[in-house]
Amino acid sequence: MKKEILYRVLGVSMIQKDLFLAMKRTSWMIIQLLYLLVMGFVLAVAIVAWDSDISNGSSLWSTADTATVVSTYLFCQVLVICVIFPFLAGSSISRERSEKTWSLLKTTAMTPGELIRGKYFALVSQCLYVMLLTAPLLVMTTLLGGVSLGAVIWEYLLHICLVAWICAVGVLSSALARKGVGAILGTPLFFFFPMMFVIALAGETYLGNQSMLLGQIEQFFTLDALAGFISVSAFVLSGVAALVGAIHLISPVNSLRSLPTRFGIFALYFYASAAFLYYVNSNIPSWFDYYWVVAMFVGGAGLPLLRIAGGEPQVPLSVRQFGRDHPFPARMLAMFLPGGLRNLLFCFLILCLFIPLGLVEIEPSTARSANLDVSRVEADVAFSQGLYFSVLFWVAAVLSFAWFLGQCGCSSILSASVAFTVHLIALLAMTVLSVRFDYFWPVFSPNFAMISTPFNLFQILGSSSARSFQRGFEAYFESSIRMDTLFNLLQIGVFTGLGCFVSLRNKKPLLSLESESDAGLLLDLPAEIADVSPVTDLKNQKPDLQEETK
Amino acid sequence: MSLSSAILQVRNLSVSFGKLKAVDNISFDVNRGVIHGFIGPNGAGKTTTIRVISTLQVPDSGGVWVGGMNVLTHPNEIRSKLGYMPDHVGVYSGLSVLEYLDFFALARRIFGSKKQSVISDVVELTGLGDLLDREVESLSKGMRQRLCLAQTLLHEPDLLILDEPASGLDPRARIEFRELILELRRLGKTVFLSSHILSELSPICDSVSIIETGNIVAHGPLEEIQDRMSKGVTSFEVTLLKDPNEDVEALLSQLPSLSLKMIQGRKFRFEWNGEVEGVAKVWELLSVNGFVISSISKKEDDLENIFMSLTTGEVQ
Ligand SMILES: Nc1ncnc2c1ncn2[C@@H]1O[C@H](COP(=O)(O)OP(=O)(O)OP(=O)(O)O)[C@@H](O)[C@H]1O
Ligand SMILES: [Mg+2]
Numbered sequence: 001m002k003k004e005i006l007y008r009v010l011g012v013s014m015i016q017k018d019l020f021l022a023m024k025r026t027s028w029m030i031i032q033l034l035y036l037l038v039m040g041f042v043l044a045v046a047i048v049a050w051d052s053d054i055s056n057g058s059s060l061w062s063t064a065d066t067a068t069v070v071s072t073y074l075f076c077q078v079l080v081i082c083v084i085f086p087f088l089a090g091s092s093i094s095r096e097r098s099e100k101t102w103s104l105l106k107t108t109a110m111t112p113g114e115l116i117r118g119k120y121f122a123l124v125s126q127c128l129y130v131m132l133l134t135a136p137l138l139v140m141t142t143l144l145g146g147v148s149l150g151a152v153i154w155e156y157l158l159h160i161c162l163v164a165w166i167c168a169v170g171v172l173s174s175a176l177a178r179k180g181v182g183a184i185l186g187t188p189l190f191f192f193f194p195m196m197f198v199i200a201l202a203g204e205t206y207l208g209n210q211s212m213l214l215g216q217i218e219q220f221f222t223l224d225a226l227a228g229f230i231s232v233s234a235f236v237l238s239g240v241a242a243l244v245g246a247i248h249l250i251s252p253v254n255s256l257r258s259l260p261t262r263f264g265i266f267a268l269y270f271y272a273s274a275a276f277l278y279y280v281n282s283n284i285p286s287w288f289d290y291y292w293v294v295a296m297f298v299g300g301a302g303l304p305l306l307r308i309a310g311g312e313p314q315v316p317l318s319v320r321q322f323g324r325d326h327p328f329p330a331r332m333l334a335m336f337l338p339g340g341l342r343n344l345l346f347c348f349l350i351l352c353l354f355i356p357l358g359l360v361e362i363e364p365s366t367a368r369s370a371n372l373d374v375s376r377v378e379a380d381v382a383f384s385q386g387l388y389f390s391v392l393f394w395v396a397a398v399l400s401f402a403w404f405l406g407q408c409g410c411s412s413i414l415s416a417s418v419a420f421t422v423h424l425i426a427l428l429a430m431t432v433l434s435v436r437f438d439y440f441w442p443v444f445s446p447n448f449a450m451i452s453t454p455f456n457l458f459q460i461l462g463s464s465s466a467r468s469f470q471r472g473f474e475a476y477f478e479s480s481i482r483m484d485t486l487f488n489l490l491q492i493g494v495f496t497g498l499g500c501f502v503s504l505r506n507k508k509p510l511l512s513l514e515s516e517s518d519a520g521l522l523l524d525l526p527a528e529i530a531d532v533s534p535v536t537d538l539k540n541q542k543p544d545l546q547e548e549t550k
Numbered sequence: 551m552s553l554s555s556a557i558l559q560v561r562n563l564s565v566s567f568g569k570l571k572a573v574d575n576i577s578f579d580v581n582r583g584v585i586h587g588f589i590g591p592n593g594a595g596k597t598t599t600i601r602v603i604s605t606l607q608v609p610d611s612g613g614v615w616v617g618g619m620n621v622l623t624h625p626n627e628i629r630s631k632l633g634y635m636p637d638h639v640g641v642y643s644g645l646s647v648l649e650y651l652d653f654f655a656l657a658r659r660i661f662g663s664k665k666q667s668v669i670s671d672v673v674e675l676t677g678l679g680d681l682l683d684r685e686v687e688s689l690s691k692g693m694r695q696r697l698c699l700a701q702t703l704l705h706e707p708d709l710l711i712l713d714e715p716a717s718g719l720d721p722r723a724r725i726e727f728r729e730l731i732l733e734l735r736r737l738g739k740t741v742f743l744s745s746h747i748l749s750e751l752s753p754i755c756d757s758v759s760i761i762e763t764g765n766i767v768a769h770g771p772l773e774e775i776q777d778r779m780s781k782g783v784t785s786f787e788v789t790l791l792k793d794p795n796e797d798v799e800a801l802l803s804q805l806p807s808l809s810l811k812m813i814q815g816r817k818f819r820f821e822w823n824g825e826v827e828g829v830a831k832v833w834e835l836l837s838v839n840g841f842v843i844s845s846i847s848k849k850e851d852d853l854e855n856i857f858m859s860l861t862t863g864e865v866q
Binding site for chain 2: 003004007008012013014016017020021024025096099100101102103104105106107108109110111317321522523524525
């Protein structure tokens, strides 16, 4: 019994098989060789450097030399980890897919979680094995002094954390890819930026400062403990989220993983908004920067929600079942269950998380306001605060547009991109018009032209350089009613209403989890034909069959 | 549990890929302990149906029950009762036959001494005994099929779903495979297997479903389908002892329910439209007129003909 639990939790059978196969693979031999070559080369170069020191007259190995060798070694290790391991991880599942063994695995007793955990731990142990190949050499250098064994072990642990993260994200990228080519293309996509960052950081630390990553992290923590904590937990969370996402992607027909996925998304946004609030409170920004930054943040962070809003209006089967079997929890968690109007409400719930960002009390910074009229500054703060809420409403409007498209039957990607593109086109069109008809500006009432929030942002951005924009900006600035906010609210109402209308007309569920008109997936064996045996079935079919064959 | 004896129940199943309806509202039952053939031309929707049954694909509508459990709501329970062999058998290059079976036994949570005995059982059943140390990669296609079948048997499933198990096998391997499947039925398993070729399966199948462009065109025991296809007409082939020097044709034309199809030397073939018992009149008439019959055979409608007349050759 205990053995079974172990197998289930760690995916031991998968680990065994993967490691065993890996040992026999030639590509694995090549990776080992490559790794040894790189590391051997580094150490060889260090020794050559030492020889040249002798010729200079200083025949003793100084402790500083050891430090150089160790940090060069560690940098190379990071480099190799960042370059080789993503590809190793990125092909883990897609290889099974292309070898057609994946569907066999899926019909065994292994759960998706077990499959992913097995793959993951197998990958991590493969990588660890490679890393530990050269570890004895490194430990020996510490005998020469200058670097403590503890420090080296700590660095190794940090590298292992990096490897663990890479493997998690690699498994996700591999689970995403349907074909081998997709996996190969997807891996750099996933890893390019994080790995560039890691390599830059490692280069700066090991080669630039001749210090250790641990020291760097300690310094970061002493400067700002909470910020350090936030970064570390973001690192851990993203790794865990990648694994959960991978499990979700390979889950069979009936799984309720959409629930934790939405929890995860909610937690992520909650976290981001809390982090922002924290930073604001710890060092109060100047008013102008603050609202711009949060407005941009909300605009950017809101767009990924488009895919959720524009998702399938159908209530997934697993959710329907959950609602049927556990009505009370289902009602409590209604916001987090996909399908129908809940798709939109969930997005609005997330937008609500951003409201506190717009309510922060901000002191106009004295440096800026020194030679400004105080009332003018206050008006500016009020204005930019209003701008922030305009952006928030704009995101809500685009979301409801996407939701409407989703109700009309567009796929989530399609409705997300159409909703966004429409706003983009409106922005471009208005920009072209306002530039073209600069002299006839009054023809377009400023208030009327300012119904598009992105256009207003654009105008304000350009107000210092272009006169016509400035004029528009001032008009917008002075108007007591923001046309764009009104217009956004109107859009939210209209599209939500239209979406509800469409979905009611198509007899799709809006709020309920159960729906009569569901495409007809049968969960319970229909009683009327339950006892149809092949023979009677045949007799029923007989007449028309004979006609068919004539 | 359902009350009926069916182990597999498919109801109003539809699956589409974009606009293409790969499976279009099909319903059928498969009874416990039978060998059921699922036959159709390329692209008929066999693999798609099988993937739904094996919990690998979500249908658009309808449902499938295995042992009374819905594939959508109880996939894990069903997986423990079902052995699935895909149409393209994937093997791990680098594992030996024994290691391969060992891995799949562990994957099905069979441990320790139970594992050893289960593996030796299936190895004996599938005749892989001599190959245990061979690399999986080096096996021939027929051996791979056997290995994959062995793998699906490890957890002693009640229902075996085999997607084109006989494709790509030579005649000898085919016959051996049939024997294996008959053996499985003897062990009380239900076997659901697909094929392109009706005659390939007919010797062993208790019942068949014929599917074309996503629709079931015939379903039931093979004899019933044959009877139905022949539409009450029975054809006989008669061989006489000697070359008839008199006109048989004129003689036989006296009987209204007989239509002569062919005369060739001592042989002739006719169709009898009516009660089968009435055909005795023919023998009587012949012997009264001095013809000695050396053999009579009742012609079954050819399986290939049935298949050809049931399917239209339409491709989606
Ligand atoms: N993943 C898929 N995406 C798109 N179309 C598919 C997919 N799988 C199958 N089809 C289409 O569905 C139809 C039925 O396919 P299926 O594989 O079920 O046929 P089959 O009866 O198994 O044929 P074969 O005898 O060639 O194996 C085909 O027209 C096929 O092109
Ligand atoms: Mg097929």
